[in-house]
Amino acid sequence: MKAQVLIIGGGATGTGISRDLALRGINCILVEKKDINAGASGGNHGLLHSGARYVGADPEAAEECKHEGDIIKKVAPHCIENTGGLFVAVAGDDEKYIADFPQNCSKCGVPAKYVDLKDAFELEPELAKNTIAVYMVEDASVDPFKLSLENLSHAHSNGTIYLPYTKAEGFNIENGRIKSVVVQNMITGEQKKIEADYVVNAAGVWAGELAKLAGMKINMIYSKGSLLVTQRRITKRVINRLRRASDADILVPGGTVSIIGTTSIRTESLESIYPTVEEVDFIISEGAQMLPLLDKIRYIRAYSGVRPLVSLHDSADDRGVTRGFALIDHEKEGIKNFTTITGGKLTTFRLMAEKTSDHVCEKLGISKPCMTKTVPMPNTSSGRWTEPGLAPKTWVRDSSKADILLCECEMIPKSAIDSIISSIIGQSGDLSLNSIGVRSRVGKGPCQGTFCSARIVSYMYDKGNLIDKQGILELQKFINERWKGQRPLLWDIPMVQSELQEAIHCGLFGLEMEQNK
Amino acid sequence: MSEKTIECDLLIIGAGMSGIAASFFASNRGISTVQVGMSTSLSFSSGLLDLMAVHPIETINIWDDPWTGIDALNNDIPNHPYSKIKKEKIKEAFNEIVSFLKQTGINYVSEDDKNTQIITSAGTIKHTYLVPESMWNGAVAYAKKAPCLFIDFHGLKGFSSRQITESLSDNWPNLRSAQIYFPDSFGENFCEHIARSLEKPEMRTKLVESIKPYLHDSKYIAFPAVMGMYSVKEIMSDIEQKIGLPIFEIPTMPPSVPGIRLKNAFEKRIVEKGVKVFFKHKIIRVNQDSSGEFISLLGDGSDITIVSKALILASGRFLGKGLHAERKEIKETIFGLPVYQPESRTLWHENDFFDPKGHAINQSGIETDELLRPINSNKKPFFDNLFAIGTILAHQDWTRMKCGSGLSIATAYAAVNNLKL
Numbered sequence: 001m002k003a004q005v006l007i008i009g010g011g012a013t014g015t016g017i018s019r020d021l022a023l024r025g026i027n028c029i030l031v032e033k034k035d036i037n038a039g040a041s042g043g044n045h046g047l048l049h050s051g052a053r054y055v056g057a058d059p060e061a062a063e064e065c066k067h068e069g070d071i072i073k074k075v076a077p078h079c080i081e082n083t084g085g086l087f088v089a090v091a092g093d094d095e096k097y098i099a100d101f102p103q104n105c106s107k108c109g110v111p112a113k114y115v116d117l118k119d120a121f122e123l124e125p126e127l128a129k130n131t132i133a134v135y136m137v138e139d140a141s142v143d144p145f146k147l148s149l150e151n152l153s154h155a156h157s158n159g160t161i162y163l164p165y166t167k168a169e170g171f172n173i174e175n176g177r178i179k180s181v182v183v184q185n186m187i188t189g190e191q192k193k194i195e196a197d198y199v200v201n202a203a204g205v206w207a208g209e210l211a212k213l214a215g216m217k218i219n220m221i222y223s224k225g226s227l228l229v230t231q232r233r234i235t236k237r238v239i240n241r242l243r244r245a246s247d248a249d250i251l252v253p254g255g256t257v258s259i260i261g262t263t264s265i266r267t268e269s270l271e272s273i274y275p276t277v278e279e280v281d282f283i284i285s286e287g288a289q290m291l292p293l294l295d296k297i298r299y300i301r302a303y304s305g306v307r308p309l310v311s312l313h314d315s316a317d318d319r320g321v322t323r324g325f326a327l328i329d330h331e332k333e334g335i336k337n338f339t340t341i342t343g344g345k346l347t348t349f350r351l352m353a354e355k356t357s358d359h360v361c362e363k364l365g366i367s368k369p370c371m372t373k374t375v376p377m378p379n380t381s382s383g384r385w386t387e388p389g390l391a392p393k394t395w396v397r398d399s400s401k402a403d404i405l406l407c408e409c410e411m412i413p414k415s416a417i418d419s420i421i422s423s424i425i426g427q428s429g430d431l432s433l434n435s436i437g438v439r440s441r442v443g444k445g446p447c448q449g450t451f452c453s454a455r456i457v458s459y460m461y462d463k464g465n466l467i468d469k470q471g472i473l474e475l476q477k478f479i480n481e482r483w484k485g486q487r488p489l490l491w492d493i494p495m496v497q498s499e500l501q502e503a504i505h506c507g508l509f510g511l512e513m514e515q516n517k
Numbered sequence: 518m519s520e521k522t523i524e525c526d527l528l529i530i531g532a533g534m535s536g537i538a539a540s541f542f543a544s545n546r547g548i549s550t551v552q553v554g555m556s557t558s559l560s561f562s563s564g565l566l567d568l569m570a571v572h573p574i575e576t577i578n579i580w581d582d583p584w585t586g587i588d589a590l591n592n593d594i595p596n597h598p599y600s601k602i603k604k605e606k607i608k609e610a611f612n613e614i615v616s617f618l619k620q621t622g623i624n625y626v627s628e629d630d631k632n633t634q635i636i637t638s639a640g641t642i643k644h645t646y647l648v649p650e651s652m653w654n655g656a657v658a659y660a661k662k663a664p665c666l667f668i669d670f671h672g673l674k675g676f677s678s679r680q681i682t683e684s685l686s687d688n689w690p691n692l693r694s695a696q697i698y699f700p701d702s703f704g705e706n707f708c709e710h711i712a713r714s715l716e717k718p719e720m721r722t723k724l725v726e727s728i729k730p731y732l733h734d735s736k737y738i739a740f741p742a743v744m745g746m747y748s749v750k751e752i753m754s755d756i757e758q759k760i761g762l763p764i765f766e767i768p769t770m771p772p773s774v775p776g777i778r779l780k781n782a783f784e785k786r787i788v789e790k791g792v793k794v795f796f797k798h799k800i801i802r803v804n805q806d807s808s809g810e811f812i813s814l815l816g817d818g819s820d821i822t823i824v825s826k827a828l829i830l831a832s833g834r835f836l837g838k839g840l841h842a843e844r845k846e847i848k849e850t851i852f853g854l855p856v857y858q859p860e861s862r863t864l865w866h867e868n869d870f871f872d873p874k875g876h877a878i879n880q881s882g883i884e885t886d887e888l889l890r891p892i893n894s895n896k897k898p899f900f901d902n903l904f905a906i907g908t909i910l911a912h913q914d915w916t917r918m919k920c921g922s923g924l925s926i927a928t929a930y931a932a933v934n935n936l937k938l
Contacts (some may be wrong), residue, residue: 281844281862402704454639454770462680466683468684470683471640471680471683476871495835496836496838499834499835505871506916507915509641510642512872513571513579
């Protein structure tokens with residue numbers, strides 16, 4: 001295969017670059033070793049930062065966030081819920097930080113409006129009684145899956161080829177240039193070569209490992225963050241703790257739920273990342289200082305992501321490491337057509353894509369301007385089913401008697417599954433229960449996949465999408481993927497549900513006895 | 518005593534497999550009994566009666582003979598609830614249940630008193646002890662690898678005959694599958710509705726007509742477990758006669774028709790035998806008076822007090838609400854009995870849901886003496902006449918050992934026989 005540019009990594013940045021280059025008429029291939037947003041882009045808060053979080057320690061990041069947030073709200077409003085946000089301090093919080101906050105915001109051009117406490121409790125009744133200061137900011141909630149799926153979809157319709165489950169295994173380097181990249185299909189094991197004029201490493205947290213394949217060295221720091229999803233939405237707005245950035249100090253609404261996090265723990269390994277019981281208990285006790293309800297409410301899921309941080313100097317605290325991005329041209333180290341883009345934040349993904357694409361164009365001698373600042377991102381069907389509440393609305397409106405619900409918790413009918421399956425096949429993706437899960441609310445309701453997993457597998461056999469014993473493996477993989485996020489939250493009702501899940505999938509089906517994993 | 522007080526010999530808390538079995542055994546013995554509990558969990562049963570199939574679970578060692586499996590289990594895990602009951606007693610318990618169910622038209626079968634391999638709706642094979650006769654031909658067909666046609670219905674979720682035939686195809690050739698419209702239906706279908714409508718003979722005639730084009734050289738026909746709610750035998754032999762081939766049922770996800778059949782049969786029996794039942798109720802408080810009797814208060818605004826000489830706790834685990842998991846601790850919900858459990862929540866579960874060795878929390882529960890009476894830290898029973906039975910008992914992992922029904926039936930039998938009235 002050949003392309004002008006090969007992009008490695010299908011997160012927000014990689015899909016953003018593919019859209020940016022595609023809109024400049026450049027022919028690209030995007031390879032991803034798993035599926036969309038498998039790394040940090042899929043494991044974050046879903047917060048479009050107003051910038052206010054960074055005004056104290058990282059003014060440059062604050063300004064960037066403000067600027068980029070405005071652009072994304074304008075060009076991709078369908079990926080955003082423009083909730084607004086509050087910064088709240090409770091008794092005992094650092095009074096100097098609170099006092100400096102408004103001035104720090106205005107220095108960075110980040111709007112922050114003082115809110116009278118009485119008004120604050122009216123806006124958000126769940127705030128702690130001992131709240132002492134509140135400011136209103138322009139935070140918003142973003143659906144990171146929809147964002148990447150829409151980026152990809154727009155790139156795809158402009159000629160980009162997307163190859164999921166395709167891992168870069170090695171570089172053929174001749175005379176200081178990458179001549180081709182050897183990639184392996186992670187499902188079939190088949191290897192092939194992709195030739196490209198330019199190669200972009202957008203592998204996020206894996207950027208260091210990928211660069212190493214080409215003999216390049218990047219000092220990466222891996223910072224694991226865990227988050228909890230509440231069963232129902234607690235606040236209308238994003239709620240930030242008004243203090244120096246720390247653990248469990250942001251609550252982000254996302255449709256019908258709220259997400260509280262995160263932690264920040266150095267990790268060496270990038271595999272087997274999962275939230276632990278200790279992190280969960282810590283997040284709850286910290287978060288409850290701001291919103292006491294968090295101590296009592298039911299949680300439906302925990303998840304973890306790893307932040308790719310680039311180390312420029314040694315720092316004991318990963319929160320102190322810049323959240324700015326690193327664009328590294330590897331020409332100095334001896335490879336002329338290879339660039340790494342990593343670090344950064346979800347909020348600045350478009351800017352990262354723009355800067356990378358500008359750089360690539362310059363190297364290729366192409367002079368086409370960036371379009372992503374102004375061209376609206378089309379609202380397509382490929383990302384639509386990630387929206388909480390959309391499937392039930394559509395089903396209630398259009399339901400025919402034959403369009404039965406395969407997932408009752410999230411009200412997802414057969415027709416939605418059909419549309420997801422054909423969009424995966426259309427993008428020549430790997431069709432699996434997990435890939436359907438990434439693109440929809442399947443498995444995300446209170447039963448956490450107990451019933452819908454088995455029903456969708458049966459339906460996939462009926463459609464001819466599964467053969468042989470694939471269904472057993474699909475159930476094992478899907479339930480285990482959900483399990484990572486259930487395991488640390490199993491008390492009260494979730495424990496009851498997990499017992500039912502075990503009774504069905506182990507007691508009756510005996511899936512734990514199937515050793516073909 | 519007020520009108521709202523009921524006196525009895527025995528109060529059973531719980532209406533799952535163990536509670537209902539205890540109520541059955543007690544009523545057979547003329548013990549005046551009151552039973553209280555949510556009456557849902559039995560309809561979640563697949564209808565198969567497991568006794569003992571896997572031990573040690575971590576090596577997935579499967580026993581053809583459940584009885585020698587129990588010997589090995591008792592040897593390796595001396596505090597497993599089975600170790601408190603003689604094997605003859607377990608056999609007696611099953612015999613009493615099976616002969617009763619036979620009178621109601623629900624026949625259970627085993628071959629040479631051994632475990633049998635049964636096809637599930639996930640296309641896996643389950644090892645179980647007693648098989649409803651309606652499923653038995655499936656075991657025969659599987660053992661012989663006979664040509665077989667699997668039927669499912671449009672609109673019936675979570676059951677695909679194609680899934681089963683595909684999953685079994687690697688060592689079973691000559692499998693066919695067909696998805697048909699259940700007569701006069703379109704849109705969503707439910708096992709229970711189909712089972713009830715097959716009680717009507719004309720539906721069976723229509724069903725057979727729609728199956729005939731798919732028969733080819735098949736020797737058996739498989740269906741999801743929907744062959745009637747009450748007249749299972751008549752319905753199945755009618756269909757067999759009309760098709761000219763033996764048929765069988767495949768157990769499905771809950772709520773399952775064979776589970777509902779069991780529930781109906783038991784509930785009818787115990788009511789006929791004079792057991793006072795309060796289903797969809799719960800006991801909110803139990804005290805013991807000076808004479809040693811239990812004074813139990815029924816919740817849900819009824820204000821009924823039940824005074825009993827003995828009490829059997831068959832309240833199940835988390836699903837049955839006999840145990841409640843808090844963030845730092847697992848508690849027993851009615852008496853606050855001590856619960857054997859891992860030291861902290863970090864140890865409750867493994868990282869792999871399907872870890873064959875099982876999750877440590879599955880071993881948690883109530884510890885008892887040899888008579889199945891809950892014990893305190895000095896290993897002494899709290900009360901002379903308080904017994905715990907079924908899945909609430911510690912040191913067992915019924916989903917992985919495949920011993921759920923056996924555990925419930927055997928401990929129910931033992932507890933009823935251990936009552937001192």
